Amino acid sequence: MFLDEATIEVRGGHGGRGCVGFRREKYIPFGGPNGGNGARGGDVYVVCDENTDTLSDFLSRKKFEAPKGGFGLGKNCNGKDGEDLMLRVPPGTLVTQVITDGKGTEKLVALGDLSEHGEMMLIAHGGRGGFGNAHFKSSVRQTPDFAELGEPGEQLRIKLELKLVADIGIIGYPSVGKSTLISVISSAKPKIADYPFTTLVPNLGVVTVDDRNYVVCDIPGLIEGASEGKGLGHEFLRHIERCGALVHVLDVSRCLREGEEPDAELLINDYKAIRKELSAYSPTLAEKRELVILNKTDLVDHDPKKLESALKKAKIAVVTSISCATMRGVDDLKKSLLKVVLEERAKRVAIPVDDASASPGEGKVIPVLRPHLTSERMGAYRIGRATDGSIVISGKRIVQFTVMTDFGNDEGERRFLDVLDRIGLKKAIKKLRTDDAIKVYIGSVRVDSYL
DSSP states (O other): OOOOEEEEEEEOOOOOOOOOOBOOBTTBTTOOBOOOOOOOOOOEEEEEOTTOOOOGGGSSOOEEEOOOOOOOBTTTBOOOOOOOEEEEEOTTEEEEEEEEOTTSOEEEEEEEEEOSTTOEEEEEOOOOOOOOGGGGOOSSOSSOOOOOOOOOOOEEEEEEEEOOOOSEEEEOSTTSSHHHHHHHHSSOOOOOOSSSOOOOSOEEEEEEETTEEEEEEEOOOOOTTGGGTOTTHHHHHHHHTTOSEEEEEEEGGGGOOTTSOOOHHHHHHHHHHHHHHHHHHOHHHHHSOEEEEEEOGGGOSSOHHHHHHHHHHTTOOEEEEOBTTTTBTHHHHHHHHHHHHHHHHHHOOOOOOOTTSOOOSSSOEEOOOOOOOSOSSTTOOEEEEOTTSOEEEEOHHHHHHHHTOOTTSHHHHHHHHHHHHHTTHHHHHHHHOOSTTSOEEETTEEOGGGO
16 A cells, blocks of 8 residues: 555664672672663654555554663672664655644644664664662762662654655656556556546656656546645645656647648646646755656647747747657657766755764664754753742753662662752742642652652
């Protein structure tokens, strides 16, 4: 099943909790703490795979979570890191993050664009593993009997949008012969019938000319109002944006009148109607290089050159007239398209990618740019008020520290309060908390019962 849009939830793996352990050996009465650290959870990557041509893998399953990190063990043994999760998508997939505000309004933030095989993006980080009790031993705290919990993995909602990557996109009204054209110039086998909208999904085909290959895409038929959602065009106009150039097919049989010369005005109106829809959908499409061809010339008794001249007077440059049924002009068209493809490929500017990024060894890692809202320091926090009057503290490091604190352990709780006291947060909360009934949250963890 062809699927070109999917919204899913991804989550990095939870970090493993640290171990509380003590060395216990014969004749060694004071072995000391030896609890190992928990391991990090797996990261979630989106990987561009040319062997995939649809997003159908995300049709029935909507939630993806990387494996968790292993727990720390005794004898100073650390846990095993969680494996990274690879979500494979076709070339031409745009990845955006879906952010929902307090009013339920959704906003899309672009994260990246995958167009070449092997490219990958780190979408969700795995959580850090918690320290074992051996990490906290010191001259002051010689026998710590607490350890940290694992940090939850990063969670976000993303939208995958496939825009097929092709050198040539074939566009036009329904039933003008687009599917027939791609079937005769490539090995593609699309559905062909004598009624409109036989093509319900885009078809890709590879054309070979003089030992050179290029990819063509048959876009489902467009009609007037396609940019507003009429017909099938609104769903598939996005695929035209990724095509290097366009082939606009006009059906000469539409302008036949018995006993009269073909009326070029009908073709001109068809051409202008499609061009209007492309411009309305995206200004980028209006600027894309375009070649116009006349198809089904075998049905016209008159010389197609007269139609070409009439179209040129209307400032419509016709490349050639062809007949897919008789193969007239098809070979010349394939060679003309190859020249255009090579010229358009030369115009593309390669974007350098940092190969030295942390990679699981599968390909280039595309950096995902995200704003640094807060510092990594424990003392970099903000205090605010929620709508219900409760106190909410935010800050990357303080929230991470709170989430990883084991409040079921008395010594772990005392460490938490000691840190809050040293960074001045405990004193700041007391100033704002005029009533003991006021709730206090650090991130999503309620902590007023421990203050």
